[in-house]
Amino acid sequence: MPELINKYKIFLASPSDLSEEREYINQVIDELNLTFGSQNNIVLELQKWETNSAPAVSTKNVQDIINNDIPTYDLFIGLLWMRFGTPTGEYGSGTEEEFNIAHQRFLNNNNSVQILLYFKNSTPLSLSDINPEQLIKVREFKSSLGEKNVLYWEFNLKDELERFLRIHIPKRIQNLNSITNLSESTTVLNNDIIMTGNAQDEDFGIIDYQEFIEESFSISTHALVRISEATNWIGNEMNKKTSEIENLVAKNRNQAISLKTQRNLYERTANVMNDFATRIEPEIPIYIDNFEKGIDSFSKLIMIYIKDFENKEKEIDEAINSLDTLLLQIELALDNMRGFLNSIDSLPKMSKELNNARKNVVVILSEFLKKLEISITIGKEVHKNISD
CATH class of the missing domain: 1.20.1050 (Glutathione S-transferase Yfyf (Class Pi); Chain A, domain 2)
Structure with a gap:
C-alpha cells in the first residue's frame, strides 16, 4: 500500500570557511532519514546553494539568485566561524541575509520555519587564516542575537556538530510535524526514497x-x-x-x-x-x-x-x-x-x-x-x- 510521507526541506547557510562541515551534514541527513525519518514516515531534504541553485544573472546581486532558487524551506541551519561573508548590498553577508529572511518568516508565522544556529569555536591551523575585520563582524552578529531571542549553540569539532544536529534536527522537525499545516506531503509507493544513506545500517530494535x-x-x-x-x-x-x-x-x-x-x-x-x-x-x-x-x-x-x-x-x-x-x-x-x-x-x-x-x-x-x-x-x- 502507498504510504503518506511528510517531506521537510532543510536549508543550510554558512560562509566558505565551513565547507568541510557543509559536506559532513549530508551524512547526518542521510542517517536521520534512515533512523528518525523511516520510523516517522518523514523525509528530510537538504538544500544548499551548491546543489539547489544554478548559474544565472541578477539585476540586484548574486545572493538574490540563491534566494529565488531556494525560496521555501522548513528548517534553517546556520553555521558561522571566522568569516562573516561577502556583503550583499542590504546585508553584511549572504549568510546574514539568509538568516534574516528565515527569522522574518518566523516572526510573521512562528509555525512556518524552525531555526538552528551554530558557532564554531576552535582556533584555525594558521593565524594567517584569521581576518580581524571578518571576525569582528561575526562577533557583532552573535551579540545581536540576544535582542532577537535567538538561542544558538557552540561547537569545536565537526563530530560534535554532528552529535548536536542528530539531536536538534529531529526535535525541531517534530515541532513542525505537530502542526497541522505541514509544509509539504508526498505519497510514495514504498520507503525507497528514505533509504538513501548507508545500506549497512540495519533496522535495529x-x-x-x-x-x-x-x-x-x-x-x-x-x-x-x-x-x-x-x-x-x-x-x-x-x-x-x-x-x-x-x-x-x-x-x-x-x-x-x-x-x-x-x-x-x-x-x-x-x-x-x-x-x-x-x-x-x-x-x-x-x-x-x-x-x-x-x-x-x-x-x-x-x-x-x-x-x-x-x-x-x-x-x-x-x-x-x-x-x-x-x-x-x-x-x-x-x-x-x-x-x-x-x-x-x-x-x-x-x-x-x-x-x-x-x-x-x-x-x-x-x-x-x-x-x-x-x-x-x-x-x-x-x-x-x-x-x-
Whole structure:
C-alpha cells in the first residue's frame, strides 16, 4: 500500500570557511532519514546553494539568485566561524541575509520555519587564516542575537556538530510535524526514497540498542576508570617528589641544594609525567568514541519507546536515571581533572625536561577536558529532549 510521507526541506547557510562541515551534514541527513525519518514516515531534504541553485544573472546581486532558487524551506541551519561573508548590498553577508529572511518568516508565522544556529569555536591551523575585520563582524552578529531571542549553540569539532544536529534536527522537525499545516506531503509507493544513506545500517530494535548501550558505556566507563587510576598514581608520585624535596632541604639545613641533585630530581619527575601522558593518551579516544556510540543508541532506544509503546514510562525513567548517574560520574571526573591540570600547569619552569613533560601533560589533559565537556553537553541535551 502507498504510504503518506511528510517531506521537510532543510536549508543550510554558512560562509566558505565551513565547507568541510557543509559536506559532513549530508551524512547526518542521510542517517536521520534512515533512523528518525523511516520510523516517522518523514523525509528530510537538504538544500544548499551548491546543489539547489544554478548559474544565472541578477539585476540586484548574486545572493538574490540563491534566494529565488531556494525560496521555501522548513528548517534553517546556520553555521558561522571566522568569516562573516561577502556583503550583499542590504546585508553584511549572504549568510546574514539568509538568516534574516528565515527569522522574518518566523516572526510573521512562528509555525512556518524552525531555526538552528551554530558557532564554531576552535582556533584555525594558521593565524594567517584569521581576518580581524571578518571576525569582528561575526562577533557583532552573535551579540545581536540576544535582542532577537535567538538561542544558538557552540561547537569545536565537526563530530560534535554532528552529535548536536542528530539531536536538534529531529526535535525541531517534530515541532513542525505537530502542526497541522505541514509544509509539504508526498505519497510514495514504498520507503525507497528514505533509504538513501548507508545500506549497512540495519533496522535495529530494543534488544539491539540495549546491547549497544551496555557494551559502549561499559568500554567508555572502563577507559574513564583507567584514566582516573593513572591520575591518582601521578598524584601520589608528585606527592613523593614534594616530600623528597622537603627531606633534602631538611638534610641540608636549609642550605642550597646542588644543581646536580636538583636536575636528577626534576628528570625523574619529568619521567613520571611522561609516563602518565603515555598511559592516558590512548584511553581518550576509547572513552569518547564509545560514549558517543552509547548516547546515540540511547537516543534511538528512547525514540522507539516513545513511538511504539504507550506504557514504557518505567523503562524511560530507568534509562534517564542511568544517564543521570553516568553524567554525574563524568562531572566529578571533570572537576578532579581541572584541579589537577591547574596544579600541573602552575609548576615552575625548573628544567628543560620538566618543562617539556609539563607541556605534554597539559596538552593531553586539556584535550581530555574538552572531551568530557562535550560528553556532558551531549548527555544533558539528550536528557532535555527526552524530558520535553
